[in-house]
Amino acid sequence: MLIRFNKPYGVLSQFTPEGRWRGLKDHIDLPGVYVAGRLDADNEGMLLLTDNGPLQAHIADPRFKMEKTYLVQVEGMVTQAALNQLSRGVTLNDGPTLPARASAVQPTADLWPRTPPIRERHNIPTSWLELVIREGRNRQVRRMTATVGLPTLRLIRTVVGPYTLDGLPTGTWQQI
Structure with missing residues (x-):
């Protein structure tokens, strides 16, 4: 499974909130999916999540230069x-x-x-x-x-x- 998420400002690239930042759980309630690459809380836009480990590595790993x-x-x-x-x-x-x-x-x-x-x-x-x-x-x-x-x-x-x-x-x- 691959999910595209339009991450709003103020949301972390993790499911649990931290300090003043909200977590992904406020927007995505799917078990077993993980973020493929980060996007800082003060940035917005495309965040990919997947339940496929090799796909997650391919998207996030700088060696693949996506x-x-x-x-x-x-x-x-x-x-x-x-x-x-x-x-x-x-x-x-x-x-x-x-x-x-x-x-x-x-x-x-x-x-x-x-x-x-x-x-x-x-x-x-x-x-x-x-x-x-x-x-x-x-x-x-x-x-x-x-x-x-x-x-x-x-x-x-x-x-x-x-x-x-x-x-x-x-x-x-x-x-x-």
């Missing part, structure tokens, strides 16, 4: 120079990243509002980019955008490998 696509709202305006840096790969404190595919985008009309909303500063604009990576380091996308001078305000994983969020409202899941 592509993940992120829609990222950043503080500041996305520039071609920043996109070029991200596309070549950037150096983080734990070493260089692999090259990414990066492009400036506009969010789709069906993008759900985040609860709570992001912080906004009236004198600092925000913009969006799409970033496709094949790694999964801790908070990698946030660190990559910060390295190019664009701090992340909102991070939504939209695709993992061949699986997308298409037609899946936030907080809901569907068996694939």
Whole structure:
């Protein structure tokens, strides 16, 4: 069994809640399924769960370099120079990243509002980019955008490998 879940902000990639963060059990009541890859509580979007150990390892293990696509709202305006840096790969404190595919985008009309909303500063604009990576380091996308001078305000994983969020409202899941 493979499940795609559109994880809301504030939900951990585990079934038990911890501190101020909710757990998956608030949304998914299926015994025997486990998360295939993580998505931090302050990030939203595609989370896959399965009851198949080899499939879980294939999705989560960085050796398989499964592509993940992120829609990222950043503080500041996305520039071609920043996109070029991200596309070549950037150096983080734990070493260089692999090259990414990066492009400036506009969010789709069906993008759900985040609860709570992001912080906004009236004198600092925000913009969006799409970033496709094949790694999964801790908070990698946030660190990559910060390295190019664009701090992340909102991070939504939209695709993992061949699986997308298409037609899946936030907080809901569907068996694939």
